[in-house]
Amino acid sequence: MASEFYMPAPECLIENINGQLVVNPRTAQILSAIRQPVVVVAIVGLYRTGKSYLMNKLAGKNKGFSVSSTVQSHTKGIWMWCMPHPKKPDHTLVLLDTEGLGDVEKGDNQNDSWIFALAVLLSSTFVYNSTGIINQPAMDQLYYVTELTDLIRAKSSPDKHEVQDSANFVSFFPDFVWTLRDFSLKLEADGQPITADEYLENSLKLKQGNDKKTKSFNELRLCIRKFFPEKKCFIFGYPANRNDPICLEQLQEEDLNPKFREQVADFCCYILSHSKAKTLSGGITVNGPRLESLVLTYVNAISSGDLPCMENAVLALAETENSAAVQKAIAHYDQQMGQKLKLPTETLQELLDLHRATEKEAIEVFMKNSFKDVGQVFQRKLGDKLEAKRDDFCKENMKVSSDYCMALIQDIFNPLYEDVKKGIFSKPGGYYLFIRKMKELKDKYHQVPRKGIQWNV
Ligand SMILES: Nc1nc2c(ncn2[C@@H]2O[C@H](COP(=O)(O)OP(=O)(O)OP(=O)(O)O)[C@@H](O)[C@H]2O)c(=O)[nH]1
Ligand SMILES: [Mg+2]
Structure with a gap:
């Protein structure tokens, strides 16, 4: 302390x-x-x-x-x-x-x-x-x-x-x-x-x-x-x-x-x-850290033959602090999303809503820690990074969902294919039997919860 x-x-x-x-x-x-x-x-x-x-x-x-x-x-x-x-x-x-x-x-x-x-x-x-x-x-x-x-x-x-x-x-x-x-x-x-x-x-x-x-x-x-x-x-x-x-x-x-x-x-x-x-x-x-940054900037300027410049010292300070503020905001976003996001989400909207709420919090963290972000350069950098993270989550959401659905389909329908191969349905009335079984399995597939946005694969 x-x-x-x-x-x-x-x-x-x-x-x-x-x-x-x-x-x-x-x-x-x-x-x-x-x-x-x-x-x-x-x-x-x-x-x-x-x-x-x-x-x-x-x-x-x-x-x-x-x-x-x-x-x-x-x-x-x-x-x-x-x-x-x-x-x-x-x-x-x-x-x-x-x-x-x-x-x-x-x-x-x-x-x-x-x-x-x-x-x-x-x-x-x-x-x-x-x-x-x-x-x-x-x-x-x-x-x-x-x-x-x-x-x-x-x-x-x-x-x-x-x-x-x-x-x-x-x-x-x-x-x-x-x-x-x-x-x-x-x-x-x-x-x-x-x-x-x-x-x-x-x-x-x-x-x-x-x-x-x-x-x-x-x-x-x-x-x-x-x-x-x-x-x-x-x-x-x-x-x-x-x-x-x-x-x-x-x-x-x-x-x-x-x-x-x-x-x-x-x-x-x-x-x-x-x-x-x-x-x-x-x-x-x-x-303390700002004073440290001033000491370093001024002494570096002197030893490299430049004039110590107050504006540059403040800019150097802003650069360090705003980069750290971006990092802090991203760490908050990652931590919150890691905790709250369960992939796959039922709908894309569910993911986007969670992203938006967490993004808002991350921007607040940035604002609290940023300093002299002239032209909102660092806030924009943060925005770009969060957008990229959102896109990654969307891609991952699709992948998790489709992997899960594929596995589920295999699981549910494989026995049916095995039965087809064995000729179980190649008999009189087999076709109707097959259709009934198929419907039964489809219902079973649809009843499995949280298949995500790729359920309709
Ligand atoms: N006459 C007088 N001597 C003092 C005074 N204050 C301190 N001294 C003595 O002066 C001597 C030098 O004191 P320092 O505090 O080392 O002086 P300084 O200005 O830091 O010296 P540099 O580090 O060489 O610049 C010491 O022996 C002190 O005891 C004062 O007000 N009057
Ligand atoms: Mg002295």
Whole structure:
């Protein structure tokens, strides 16, 4: 049962092997067992900024995603941890922890861009993590957002006359949450206290002017505002004594700054209560198998040098689900007909009536399980298959009936032929005797029930 679903520790979902992103099929398969809608929270940001630590807090655990205290980047690829959602009954929480961006040792911006893009594409809440205040360098790190338009396509063949492709993204982009770590300033502006959200809004304000510098200043802010209409900001103070090298995973909760603990708790409470289930265009709710299909489609597109395309991902999903829906409908038809149909039927109508009723049920099964069956392509395929099955049953009905009748005729009339051969009727009055016997046997034949439609052979 999905509600009993349990993943004791995170697993690597997308491996980063020498700069190539590869889906780990074993981990992806874990998703196929999750029938509930998934709330997907992904965290992205510069390496060594406490991302994995914060994701463990969201999981309500001290250990899980691997945290390390050295200067070397630690998480590689994209890791996944699924658990029953602690606040939303009948939902599964999927946490995605990603490889830190900007690792100087790796020095591969393209690879970073894909990790960023995948986190956006797969999540319903996208957490962008950085340290210190929101300043220009922190903004600049978000330049991957401006790349999104180049990296992702909403439609497989964008129409030139259509509104810009990027406008299509917004409807199925995640909510955006900015987490600022080791934030040590007062949240005040012009002598007035402000909220973290106001601080973020102020930082995203556009400047007046048309010069190159102002244009590039505004471009990123416009992108963030356009892609992520839902925004939220959380600040976190220093977690413990500033002078100690930070190794939070080895500290007890009570050794952490109370303010930091409170901030972490507020963040977790917000994310767990506000993050929505992942949806696709047209309001399609994503469950485990659908998320698995998205992961596979997007990563395959990237590794084959294509752009991950949302429309194609939805089409791939529709293809898989509708084929499965056809199979399910046919299995229902086969099972019901197997149970209810006793061949031969007395009349053809009897068979056709049963077929029609079962066909109706099968179509209902298909409708319940199908999704985005554009142009009713799959429903028509199902119709064709059911029609072929009906024709087969009709043929079989005839055959069973005629085989049965032939055998019956042999059975009933053979003794008469034997008697003819023996000359029993070759005597005076034999002809009348023969006619009487013949009628008697014919009556006997007609009295046998359920001979089927070929009774008149
Ligand atoms: N100063 C500070 N350190 C933190 C904070 N949160 C976690 N750490 C510590 O920072 C170190 C790195 O934490 P990780 O969670 O592994 O960082 P990461 O962002 O996942 O790193 P990569 O996987 O390399 O991208 C660990 O020793 C943590 O204990 C924080 O808010 N402030
Ligand atoms: Mg990490």
